[in-house]
Amino acid sequence: MIGRPAPPIAAAALQGQWRRLHPLSPVVRVGALSVGLAVLVLPSLMNRSAARGGRNTSTGVLIYAGVAALLIAGGFVHWYVTRWRVHEGHLQIETGLIRRDSIRIPLERIQAIDVVAPLLARILGLAEVRVVSAGRGDERARLAYLSAAEAPAVRAALLALAHGLAAQTPEPPAYHLARVDNSQLILALCLRAQVALPLLLMAAGIGAAVAAPRTVAAAPALVIFVVSAAANAVRLFNDDYNFSLGEAGDGYRLDRGLLQTRHETIPFGRVQAVRLVQPLLWRSLGWCRLDIDVARQHMRNQQDRGANVVAHTLLPVATLDQAAWLLSRVMPGAPMLPPPGSGAPPRARWKAPLSYHFLAAWTSEAQVCARTGRVTAHTVVIPLDKVQSVRLSQGPVQRALRLASVHVDTAGHRWQAHLTCRDAAEADGLLDHLAVAARQARRRAAQPRPV
């Protein structure tokens, strides 16, 4: 991957000539759809043909084959009319037979580029390049699909162009930061409530069925619940399998996935917030998870959302020490755990009885941190130069208790920092302090960073 020249098709497109995607892409695009269609259609076809004594099976199969042929033809036409190139500082994608869609993304607005390979694409040796850009409107781009050899080269070239370097600049080597052991990942997932509860329920259900066979009537509901929970657990495992995190000259590199592999880059300076999550059962083991929030727009429809799913796990499971070390790399100088005296005043117990034990807020030179949560502790760390606005709110109960909450907003869309239930005078001070400190941090960040 390092320093290898881009294969010819991609190289031409990168030099401004229109090129099509990989000819096998319709197979992957349609393949997933037709499998879904088969799952939906085949059972009803079989039922009907069974009811009619099996005579109409051939008609049913013909209809299905016709639909499949139409889909494949449609997929092929879509592939035929889709082309892309890099031209005059923009990535351009044109698609659509009847309604032409032309997407132009300024290279300097590229936030991150991911290479994603779903199972079917992996089997066929293809991969998708997803470009995540910041901006209003629907700026989205998926190059689905390129060959697996081309995709990393295209990513490297686009990233180099986005940084104002020549397209031939080799992808900078990544410095390895962290890797997650798969057995630890399985154990950690089993200790998550969303996985552990269905397991317990299933055990209880089986126990009940054995003890009193008449309760089996309630089984279907339980089965649906357990199956969906199991699918969720498998998805979590599939997403974070073989997780490895690296740091390259242009950003953090995340590689993960069992069936669907992802290679993602999060550029430095695009990190809006980092969150430390400590679920109940993990705390006794001293484990935690680090999440990350990157600036992006709300997406209008499902396809757009899918195209812009960026990594939100920085480290799926780690010990507190490992997490603290990683946090010190991502946000130097951020204290991960609340220093003494940062908790909410004792009278906040009346306002927030269920989360009082976790409420804490503290600031460092370059970050503001807030911990909230009832069962799971969430600590949000926001770099001050990413603060968009600061708000103070005080409800009637809080006023009676001389409390107030301060909220720190960023351009990320996943979470904001809520400095909940501080002393009212302290909250006033925090509002002013954060406004001033954020301004100073912005000025510092606006100056060029020594490399």
Place this chain on the structure above:
Amino acid sequence: MADSVDYQPVSPRFWTARQAVIAAVAVPLAAAAAGFLAGSPDPVTAVLFAAAVAAGLSAWVIERGRYRAWGYAEREDDLVVRRGLLFRRVSVVPYGRMQFIDVAAGPVERLFDLATVQLHTAAAASDARIPGLRQADAQRLRDRLAGLGEARATGL
């Protein structure tokens, strides 16, 4: 709350408009109830009438408090907006973070020559809104803020 800030009140016309809306709802209702009471004077109707009058008066008092709670301050580097009587809110939005500024006026606002200035940042959660400014004032404020925003703009 942030007492050191010197807040500008919104236009008294905002209060006039609010009173007009309250009156437009309350007066016909009260007239109808009074007519009903004159028709059949019994204790239940009288209590209902008194309750309706009390509700109208308390709406007036609450709205007056909410009107007085609105305030904004243009500081050197940021705009501070204060609002809310029961649930108090103070928002601090740095000029450099403003993405765009809306000036909107609904039918009632237009009737009273009022407009609402709404600030948008890249964060969905930050809501800084100043209602009840004279339309000319609102446009001047928007232009001033837009100029300050451009001078101090920073990336995401």
